[in-house]
Amino acid sequence: MSIDGRRDHVVVLGDSRFATSLAAQQSASSELVHAGVESMPGSADGPVQEVTLLRDPDALLHAVGARNARLVVVDLADDAATLAVVAALAVSSDGRAGPEIVAHMRDPSFRRIVDDNLQAKRLSPRPRIVSTAALAASAAIATARPWALAEERGQDRVHAVLLGFTSLGRECLEELILAGIVGSLGKPRVTIIDADPLAVRRILDRDMPEIEVSADLDVASYDPLTLTGPTGPLAVAAGAAPVTLIVIALADPASAMTSMISISRMQEWEGQAVAAALVVTEGQRAVLDLVRPKGRPRDRGRSWTVLGGIDEDPDVLDLVTRRADSLAEKMHDKYCEAFPGDGPACQPWSRLPETYRKANRSAATHLPVKLWSLGLRETGESSNPFAVDPHTYENVIRPIATGRSEDALLRRLSRLEHDRWCAERRLDGWRFGEVRDNERRIHDKLIPFDDPRFTDVDIEKDADQVRFLFGNVVVAAPDGAVTPLVIGVVASPETSGGIAVPAAVSLCRKEPWRPIVVLSALLDPIECSLARDLAAELDGADLSWRLLVPEISLDNREIRSIASAEDKAVLASLLDRPTTRFASIGGIVAPADLWADPSAPDPHAERISAYITTRASAVIVGMDPVVASAADTAG
Structure with a gap:
């Protein structure tokens, strides 16, 4: 059968990972016509019919039988080529119902203008202008939860370091800024490291002229040889403000891999730029995952995660046409029910201008x-x-x-x-x-x-x-978000101000629906024994709990004083629990000079104690037995 005689088939134009993944899934249930520089797998056996990728959009659409197709997917080498095909499809529709159109465009300014103009033409069905970068960035930053990272690490605001200002990097920037707008934290900060910092500044000035009212932005030059050097951009960023999250969104996988290794060494060997690291990709997630540094998976400041790659989704078409906007669409429908009207903001989702769609997504x-x-x-x-x-x-x-x-x-x-x-x-x-x-x-x-x-x-x-x-x-919902009950455990020379282990367990029993977080740095045998006793009581009461260990440096090595084998065994039993997490609240800090006054309190231990007491609902305070005995004698 000639292509002109086909009806309800699927047309895929382009060779991108998005196009080929979608085509592979659609070919299982539909006749598929493909036009690209390279042939698709399976085309030699018959399921996929290959057509020459013609330069002229009208000739190309005629060759693939687009006007009689059920679905047309367009993702050509650049946005201009994609736009030319979409424009030809729009003209050919001429008010008639045409195929469903899904077009991938990388430039966000293009996407907004094109979508608004297509919406004004009232094509049916409305074309979908999608971005795999936007989908990958939104999902990755939501999963990373930088606002929670900043709070858990004792930071006063979200500071993200963003490597790469590609289309993916730009989408990550938008998500990071919005994720940093948190009531209890200060103005978010983003340090952008890119090979062309001047171009980044020009794009920001052109497309977001007042964004620095909402977020502090720094732009530095990317050079893989100096990225992690003593005076390199990553060290400078960490010196300006504690880093919450490092996001790698480089277009070149080789550059991303090199940066991953360099940053990991900087963190592990030098204790600098300690922060969770997130590698975001539109594809090749499996490849990047193979070179993902081990890090310290349960450490909120030393974990490595690779996210993105919608080509791995089992139903890419459903993702870009329905699931990606399902929550925003549901929210919009609720809004229209609560505030009915006929203005542009109250139109059905299928006719809603992109500006309002984006507002609902946000x-x-x-x-x-x-x-x-x-x-x-x-x-x-x-x-x-x-x-x-x-x-x-x-x-x-x-x-x-x-x-x-x-x-x-x-x-x-x-x-x-x-x-x-x-x-x-x-x-x-x-x-x-x-x-x-x-x-x-x-x-x-x-x-x-x-x-x-x-x-x-x-x-x-x-x-x-x-x-x-x-x-x-x-x-x-019983399994919805909940406020945890935080029980702090500290050793202190003071004789008052805390509660005992039985009282803490009693408090936990009163609100059994709240998950329990035990917060302790486990600095000495007293804290370890108190945490061990609390753990035994909570386990005996069948109460779910997890341990969060704040650290000034890796393993609190400057200030942890545990010598005996018995105490080390207790410490190991607590740290090795699968649910235990670590919060790096300060990176490597030089040991305090206590020579002038040996009795002076350690400022690092004081900082950890302040971190615990400001976050805990109740604090168990333990005393050195010698100090406690002396206090009892004096009393």
Whole structure:
């Protein structure tokens, strides 16, 4: 049968990993026509019919029978070539129902403009302009949870180091900035390291002229030979502010592999730039995973993760056409039910302008951050990222959703929502202006929450958004996110201020739905024995718990004083538990000079003690038996 006689077949134009993966899956259930520089596997046996990749878009579409196809996938060598084919398809439709079109475009500015113009043409079905970089970045940063990393490591804000400002790197930048907008943390910081720093600055100035109002940005030059040197960009970044997360988003796999090895050596051998590392890729995840450094998987500051590669998804078409936007679409549908209207923001998802689609994606992505800011630090086992435990839902979420008066908590959440909205607008190229102008992307509300020009009416809009999210999107579930009960364990010369092990266990029994986190640096035999006793009591009571060990340096080697074999065995039994995690809160710190006053407290131990006491719901305090005996005698 000639191609002209085919109907309801699938057409794939291009040789990218996205195109070939989608084609391989579709060929199992549909006739497939492919045009590319290289032939697809299986084409010699018949399931795939190959057609010459013609330069002329109209001739190419005619050759593959695109107008009678069920699905046309376009991912050519560059965005201009892809756009030419999509434009020819749009013209040929001429108001008639045509094939489903899925086009992959790398440049985010292109994607937005093309999608808006295609939407104005009201093609049916609406073409899907997708980006594998955006999908990979969104999923990877959400999985990494940089806001939680920063808090667990005692940092006052998210500081991400981003290697590579490719299309993937740019998408990672947007996700990192939004992930750093957290109520309890300061303004996020991103250090971009790229081979062409001048071009990066020009792109930022052109596409995001006011983004540095929402985030501090530094741009440095990438050179694999100097990346991890004593005066290299990574050391400079770490010296400016503690690093939360290193994100490698380099286009060249060889450069990514070289950087992975160099950074790992810098962390392991020199104790510098200690941070979790995330390698994000649009493909070749398995290859990069083979060279992934071992690191210290249970250490929040020394783990290595490789994420991305939608080509490994079992149903790529379903991912890009439905699942990727399912949460944002559900949120939009709820919004339309709560605030019906006929404006552009209230259109069905299939006709919603891309600006509002992107806003819904941003709001959906950021909702887990808002829940985390309420203290819901444990994600639970639910597949729904908006699920919370029933106790929190009834006592916190529902009162916020149904109340009309403003309290301190609602105001804090409203501030967070406004900061997120401002960052999202600035990432989309909007600027502040006294008079709003949508065509020029100027908005009069891109101002601080405390600015006198931000009125009570404006604040109420943000409060309404929070109420809407909590009342229509957040749900109660037994396995939802929950606030952990944190029990600290410290040794102290003080005789008061803490509780005993039995009292801590009794406290845990009162709220059995809350997961238990035991927080201790295990610096000496006293802390180890207290933690051992607490572990035995919790296990005996059949209460689930995990241990989090804050560390100034690897194994707290400067300040840990455990000598006897018995004490070392206790320490090992606690550290080797599969659920134990480590939080690097300071990297390598030079030992304190205590020669002047041998009795002076160790500042490193003091820092760890402060870290524990500020995070714990209750603290078990142990004393040296000699000190305790002396205190009893004196009493």
